[in-house]
Protein backbone atom coordinates (compact mmCIF):
# COMPACT_ATOMS: atom_id res chain seq x y z
CA UNK A 1 0.00 0.00 0.00
CA UNK A 2 1.16 3.50 -0.84
CA UNK A 3 -0.06 6.48 1.11
CA UNK A 4 0.79 10.09 0.40
CA UNK A 5 -0.41 12.52 3.03
CA UNK A 6 -0.46 16.23 2.15
CA UNK A 7 2.75 15.97 0.17
CA UNK A 8 4.23 19.11 -1.41
CA UNK A 9 7.25 19.64 -3.61
CA UNK A 10 8.67 22.83 -5.09
CA UNK A 11 11.52 23.41 -7.51
CA UNK A 12 12.87 26.89 -6.75
CA UNK A 13 9.70 28.98 -6.62
CA UNK A 14 7.66 26.53 -8.69
CA UNK A 15 5.08 24.44 -6.80
CA UNK A 16 5.19 21.18 -8.73
CA UNK A 17 3.09 19.20 -6.19
CA UNK A 18 0.61 21.02 -3.98
CA UNK A 19 -0.41 19.22 -0.80
CA UNK A 20 -1.43 15.98 -2.49
CA UNK A 21 -2.99 13.09 -0.58
CA UNK A 22 -3.46 9.73 -2.30
CA UNK A 23 -3.91 6.12 -1.22
CA UNK A 24 -3.07 3.26 -3.58
CA UNK A 25 -4.14 -0.10 -2.20
CA UNK A 26 -2.20 -3.34 -2.40
CA UNK A 27 -2.68 -5.15 -5.70
CA UNK A 28 -3.96 -2.16 -7.68
CA UNK A 29 -2.75 -1.23 -11.12
CA UNK A 30 -3.04 2.51 -10.71
CA UNK A 31 -2.60 4.91 -13.62
CA UNK A 32 -1.60 8.54 -13.24
CA UNK A 33 -2.49 10.66 -16.23
CA UNK A 34 -2.69 14.36 -17.05
CA UNK A 35 -1.22 17.08 -19.23
CA UNK A 36 2.50 17.61 -19.65
CA UNK A 37 3.88 19.43 -16.60
CA UNK A 38 0.93 18.40 -14.40
CA UNK A 39 3.35 16.78 -11.95
CA UNK A 40 2.84 13.09 -12.73
CA UNK A 41 6.50 12.04 -12.74
CA UNK A 42 7.28 14.13 -9.69
CA UNK A 43 4.42 12.49 -7.80
CA UNK A 44 5.72 9.03 -8.77
CA UNK A 45 9.27 9.91 -7.71
CA UNK A 46 7.95 11.08 -4.36
CA UNK A 47 6.62 7.54 -3.77
CA UNK A 48 10.14 6.13 -3.37
CA UNK A 49 11.67 9.39 -2.20
CA UNK A 50 13.72 9.90 -5.36
CA UNK A 51 12.24 13.36 -4.78
CA UNK A 52 12.23 14.40 -1.14
CA UNK A 53 8.98 16.15 -0.23
CA UNK A 54 9.17 19.64 1.28
CA UNK A 55 6.16 18.76 3.40
CA UNK A 56 3.94 15.76 4.06
CA UNK A 57 4.35 12.06 4.68
CA UNK A 58 5.04 9.14 2.34
CA UNK A 59 4.19 5.63 3.51
CA UNK A 60 4.90 2.48 1.50
CA UNK A 61 4.29 -1.11 2.63
CA UNK A 62 3.44 0.13 6.13
CA UNK A 63 6.70 2.06 6.52
CA UNK A 64 6.82 5.81 6.77
CA UNK A 65 9.67 6.51 4.32
CA UNK A 66 9.83 10.15 5.32
CA UNK A 67 10.89 9.12 8.85
CA UNK A 68 13.69 6.74 7.85
CA UNK A 69 17.42 7.40 7.96
CA UNK A 70 19.34 6.79 4.73
CA UNK A 71 20.33 3.21 5.64
CA UNK A 72 16.74 2.23 6.48
CA UNK A 73 15.52 3.99 3.35
CA UNK A 74 17.94 1.97 1.20
CA UNK A 75 16.54 -1.18 2.78
CA UNK A 76 12.92 -0.09 2.27
CA UNK A 77 13.60 0.74 -1.38
CA UNK A 78 14.44 -2.92 -2.10
CA UNK A 79 10.71 -3.59 -2.04
CA UNK A 80 9.98 -0.71 -4.45
CA UNK A 81 11.06 -1.36 -8.04
CA UNK A 82 11.09 1.32 -10.71
CA UNK A 83 11.23 1.42 -14.49
CA UNK A 84 11.74 4.43 -16.76
CA UNK A 85 10.82 5.65 -20.22
CA UNK A 86 14.38 5.30 -21.52
CA UNK A 87 15.02 1.95 -19.77
CA UNK A 88 18.24 3.09 -18.00
CA UNK A 89 20.16 -0.08 -18.82
CA UNK A 90 23.94 -0.19 -18.54
CA UNK A 91 25.17 -0.20 -22.15
CA UNK A 92 28.40 -2.16 -21.61
CA UNK A 93 26.80 -4.91 -19.56
CA UNK A 94 24.94 -7.90 -20.98
CA UNK A 95 21.25 -8.58 -20.36
CA UNK A 96 22.30 -11.07 -17.66
CA UNK A 97 24.68 -8.60 -16.01
CA UNK A 98 22.11 -5.79 -16.05
CA UNK A 99 19.78 -7.90 -13.94
CA UNK A 100 22.56 -9.36 -11.76
CA UNK A 101 23.75 -5.88 -10.80
CA UNK A 102 20.56 -5.12 -8.92
CA UNK A 103 20.99 -8.34 -6.88
CA UNK A 104 24.62 -7.48 -6.10
CA UNK A 105 23.63 -4.01 -4.92
CA UNK A 106 20.94 -5.50 -2.70
CA UNK A 107 23.46 -8.05 -1.33
CA UNK A 108 21.26 -10.92 -2.49
CA UNK A 109 22.92 -14.23 -1.45
CA UNK A 110 25.70 -14.91 -3.98
CA UNK A 111 24.94 -18.58 -4.57
CA UNK A 112 21.32 -17.89 -5.45
CA UNK A 113 21.96 -14.95 -7.80
CA UNK A 114 22.37 -16.85 -11.06
CA UNK A 115 19.13 -18.81 -10.62
CA UNK A 116 17.25 -15.65 -9.67
CA UNK A 117 18.51 -13.74 -12.72
CA UNK A 118 17.50 -16.59 -15.01
CA UNK A 119 14.12 -16.92 -13.30
CA UNK A 120 13.38 -13.20 -13.81
CA UNK A 121 14.56 -13.18 -17.43
CA UNK A 122 12.45 -16.26 -18.10
CA UNK A 123 9.42 -14.51 -16.61
CA UNK A 124 9.78 -11.63 -19.09
CA UNK A 125 10.54 -14.06 -21.94
CA UNK A 126 14.19 -13.09 -22.44
CA UNK A 127 16.15 -16.02 -21.06
CA UNK A 128 17.31 -16.73 -24.63
CA UNK A 129 19.01 -13.33 -24.92
CA UNK A 130 21.12 -13.31 -21.75
CA UNK A 131 24.45 -12.70 -23.50
CA UNK A 132 23.20 -9.84 -25.71
CA UNK A 133 23.98 -6.18 -25.04
CA UNK A 134 21.23 -3.54 -24.80
CA UNK A 135 22.12 -2.09 -28.23
CA UNK A 136 21.27 -5.45 -29.80
CA UNK A 137 17.70 -5.41 -28.44
CA UNK A 138 14.42 -3.84 -29.56
CA UNK A 139 12.83 -1.17 -27.36
CA UNK A 140 10.30 -3.65 -25.99
CA UNK A 141 13.05 -6.13 -25.16
CA UNK A 142 15.08 -3.40 -23.40
CA UNK A 143 12.09 -2.48 -21.28
CA UNK A 144 11.55 -6.15 -20.44
CA UNK A 145 15.17 -6.36 -19.21
CA UNK A 146 14.48 -3.30 -17.05
CA UNK A 147 11.36 -5.01 -15.70
CA UNK A 148 13.35 -8.19 -14.93
CA UNK A 149 15.92 -6.05 -13.11
CA UNK A 150 13.19 -4.33 -11.10
CA UNK A 151 11.58 -7.69 -10.34
CA UNK A 152 14.76 -9.39 -9.15
CA UNK A 153 14.53 -8.21 -5.54
CA UNK A 154 10.90 -9.31 -5.16
CA UNK A 155 9.37 -5.84 -4.90
CA UNK A 156 5.90 -5.33 -3.48
CA UNK A 157 5.49 -2.15 -5.51
CA UNK A 158 6.57 -1.35 -9.06
CA UNK A 159 6.68 2.31 -10.12
CA UNK A 160 6.57 2.84 -13.89
CA UNK A 161 7.43 6.24 -15.35
CA UNK A 162 6.12 6.42 -18.93
CA UNK A 163 7.09 2.75 -19.47
CA UNK A 164 5.78 2.55 -23.04
CA UNK A 165 6.28 6.10 -24.28
CA UNK A 166 9.37 5.21 -26.34
CA UNK A 167 7.73 2.13 -27.84
CA UNK A 168 5.60 1.39 -30.88
CA UNK A 169 2.07 0.01 -30.37
CA UNK A 170 3.21 -3.57 -30.89
CA UNK A 171 5.90 -3.51 -28.22
CA UNK A 172 3.69 -1.38 -25.97
CA UNK A 173 1.28 -4.34 -25.81
CA UNK A 174 4.18 -6.69 -25.07
CA UNK A 175 5.37 -4.59 -22.11
CA UNK A 176 1.87 -3.99 -20.74
CA UNK A 177 1.27 -7.74 -20.90
CA UNK A 178 4.34 -8.36 -18.75
CA UNK A 179 3.27 -5.72 -16.21
CA UNK A 180 -0.22 -7.22 -15.99
CA UNK A 181 1.29 -10.66 -15.53
CA UNK A 182 3.49 -9.45 -12.66
CA UNK A 183 0.46 -7.96 -10.95
CA UNK A 184 -1.61 -11.14 -11.40
CA UNK A 185 1.14 -13.63 -10.57
CA UNK A 186 2.76 -11.93 -7.58
CA UNK A 187 0.17 -9.39 -6.41
CA UNK A 188 2.66 -6.56 -7.00
CA UNK A 189 1.06 -3.12 -6.75
CA UNK A 190 1.81 -1.23 -9.96
CA UNK A 191 1.72 2.53 -10.50
CA UNK A 192 1.96 3.70 -14.11
CA UNK A 193 2.54 7.31 -15.10
CA UNK A 194 1.55 7.79 -18.70
CA UNK A 195 0.29 10.50 -21.01
CA UNK A 196 -1.23 7.78 -23.20
CA UNK A 197 -4.93 7.30 -22.49
CA UNK A 198 -4.99 3.87 -24.19
CA UNK A 199 -2.26 2.59 -21.87
CA UNK A 200 -4.12 3.62 -18.73
CA UNK A 201 -7.45 2.33 -20.03
CA UNK A 202 -6.04 -1.03 -21.06
CA UNK A 203 -4.65 -2.42 -17.79
CA UNK A 204 -5.36 0.01 -14.92
CA UNK A 205 -8.17 -0.61 -12.44
CA UNK A 206 -7.76 2.82 -10.81
CA UNK A 207 -6.66 6.09 -12.33
CA UNK A 208 -5.74 9.47 -10.94
CA UNK A 209 -6.00 12.54 -13.11
CA UNK A 210 -3.53 15.29 -12.24
CA UNK A 211 -3.68 18.95 -13.19
CA UNK A 212 -1.28 21.74 -12.19
CA UNK A 213 0.31 19.83 -9.31
CA UNK A 214 -2.96 18.66 -7.79
CA UNK A 215 -5.18 15.61 -8.01
CA UNK A 216 -8.23 16.45 -10.05
CA UNK A 217 -9.94 13.13 -9.36
CA UNK A 218 -9.29 9.43 -8.79
CA UNK A 219 -11.63 7.00 -10.51
CA UNK A 220 -12.18 3.24 -10.51
CA UNK A 221 -12.06 1.81 -14.01
CA UNK A 222 -12.71 -1.47 -15.71
CA UNK A 223 -9.59 -2.29 -17.73
CA UNK A 224 -10.42 -2.68 -21.41
CA UNK A 225 -7.63 -5.19 -22.13
CA UNK A 226 -4.45 -4.92 -24.12
CA UNK A 227 -4.96 -4.18 -27.77
CA UNK A 228 -3.67 -6.98 -29.97
CA UNK A 229 -1.69 -5.51 -32.82
CA UNK A 230 -1.77 -7.05 -36.24
CA UNK A 231 1.52 -6.47 -38.04
CA UNK A 232 0.41 -7.78 -41.41
CA UNK A 233 0.62 -5.45 -44.43
CA UNK A 234 -3.11 -6.06 -45.01
CA UNK A 235 -3.85 -4.62 -41.55
CA UNK A 236 -1.85 -1.48 -42.36
CA UNK A 237 -3.76 -1.04 -45.64
CA UNK A 238 -7.06 -1.54 -43.81
CA UNK A 239 -6.12 1.10 -41.27
CA UNK A 240 -4.95 3.54 -43.93
CA UNK A 241 -8.11 3.14 -45.95
CA UNK A 242 -10.34 2.78 -42.86
CA UNK A 243 -12.76 0.19 -44.23
CA UNK A 244 -10.13 -1.26 -46.55
CA UNK A 245 -12.32 -0.45 -49.52
CA UNK A 246 -9.99 1.93 -51.35
CA UNK A 247 -8.85 0.56 -54.65
CA UNK A 248 -5.20 -0.38 -54.83
CA UNK A 249 -2.97 1.42 -57.27
Ligand SMILES: Nc1ncnc2c1ncn2[C@@H]1O[C@H](COP(=O)(O)OP(=O)(O)OP(=O)(O)O)[C@@H](O)[C@H]1O
Nearest residue numbers: 011014016034035036037038039040041042043195
Ligand atom coordinates in the same frame (compact mmCIF):
# COMPACT_ATOMS: atom_id res chain seq x y z
N1 LIG B 1 14.25 18.64 -11.07
C1 LIG B 1 13.44 19.65 -11.45
N2 LIG B 1 13.87 20.92 -11.43
C2 LIG B 1 13.05 21.93 -11.80
N3 LIG B 1 11.79 21.78 -12.21
C3 LIG B 1 11.31 20.54 -12.28
C4 LIG B 1 12.11 19.39 -11.90
N4 LIG B 1 11.35 18.28 -12.05
C5 LIG B 1 10.16 18.70 -12.51
N5 LIG B 1 10.12 20.03 -12.64
C6 LIG B 1 8.99 20.83 -13.10
O1 LIG B 1 7.84 20.42 -12.37
C7 LIG B 1 6.70 20.36 -13.23
C8 LIG B 1 6.11 18.97 -13.19
O2 LIG B 1 7.04 18.07 -13.82
P1 LIG B 1 6.71 16.54 -14.04
O3 LIG B 1 7.84 15.96 -14.83
O4 LIG B 1 6.36 15.93 -12.76
O5 LIG B 1 5.41 16.66 -14.94
P2 LIG B 1 4.68 15.54 -15.81
O6 LIG B 1 3.23 15.67 -15.56
O7 LIG B 1 5.31 14.23 -15.55
O8 LIG B 1 5.01 16.05 -17.26
P3 LIG B 1 5.56 15.27 -18.55
O9 LIG B 1 4.44 14.39 -19.00
O10 LIG B 1 5.86 16.36 -19.52
O11 LIG B 1 6.78 14.53 -18.10
C9 LIG B 1 7.17 20.75 -14.63
O12 LIG B 1 6.87 22.11 -14.83
C10 LIG B 1 8.67 20.54 -14.56
O13 LIG B 1 9.34 21.44 -15.40
